[in-house]
Amino acid sequence: MGRLVVHALVLFVVAELGLNAVGAESTFYQREQAAEEAEASRMMAHVFDSKFHAEDGYIQDSSLIDTNNLLPVLTNAPVSYAGFTSRGELAGIKLGMTMSEVVAVWGKPKRLSSSWVIGPRFYYGTGKWGELSLWFSGDRLVWIEIGYTQAEHVTFDNGLTGMMGRAETETLLGAPALRHIDQERHIDQDVLRRIDHDAPPFDLLRTNAQYWLYIGNYAYRAGKLRTDIAFKRALTHGSSGPTERLYSIGVCLEREVEPFFESGGANGRQPVRSETNRTPAAAASRRSP
DSSP states (O other), X not given: OHHHHHHHHHHHHHHHHTOOOSSOOOHHHHHHHHHHHHHHHHHHHHTTTSOOOTTTTBOOOTTTOOTTOOOOOOSSSOBOHHHHHXXXXXXXXXXXXXXXXXXXXXXXXXXXXXXXTTEEEEEESSSSSOSEEEEEETTEEEEEEEEHHHHHHOBBTTSOBTTOOHHHHHHHHOSOSEEEEOOSOOOOHHHHHHHOSSSOTTOOTTSTHHHHHEEEEEEEEEXXXXXXXXXXXXXXXXXXXXXXXXXXXXXXXXXXXXHHHHHTOSTTOOOSOXXXXXXXXXXXXXXXX
16 A cells, blocks of 8 residues: 555656656657556545555556557567667667657557656566566666566577576676675475466466565676676476576666666666676676777
């Protein structure tokens, strides 16, 4: 209830202040802001007499979302690692684009959440919550993230895959600029299976059990861009114990998303600032200055 009140108040203040992006607004952005204001007003009107609903904070305007959109498709070819981490590009979109520019390439998002910490969040992908997330600050794309099953199956052209754990990733990319290791979330595997009543023991994806499987983040920098790679324990059929895989990989304009890291990040993750490492020259040479 408290979280809902705070969220509604944030939306209401943003709407009342009429915060706009620097420069000209896109048509899509203008409609998103109007829908966000309407959602803020609706939540404020019912915040004290209604229970929390799963769709609270999500914009339902059919002119802004397309629940049947299956774009983009990332499985046909390896993703350019340099393009993603050094230039902020993925499947035709790029950090810094407006909402209208993104929609022209990927189509309307399957889900759209109203402003929280950074700004509006677009969800794409085949899952209910979307394996691809885009965050905007005003009308400017500032974060691209591949998560959930898409992260596990992603392949980059430098050899990085979603089936790699921390040790393999560090061997390939070098020591991260920042790292956070989560040592608090320990839970018995049988308990994990009971948490996820619908999924078989070998597939605990797309569930709240993901929170318990998260084990830490590595962060790499390339100029103004920061790439965060989160890892999880994965229970696989026939294995004697958990293995590590990618939880998510995202690239952002670091200075523009600092409030996100200060708030604790997404999906229950913590800020990646627990330990700083000097990047070996060999690893640094693989990234832009």
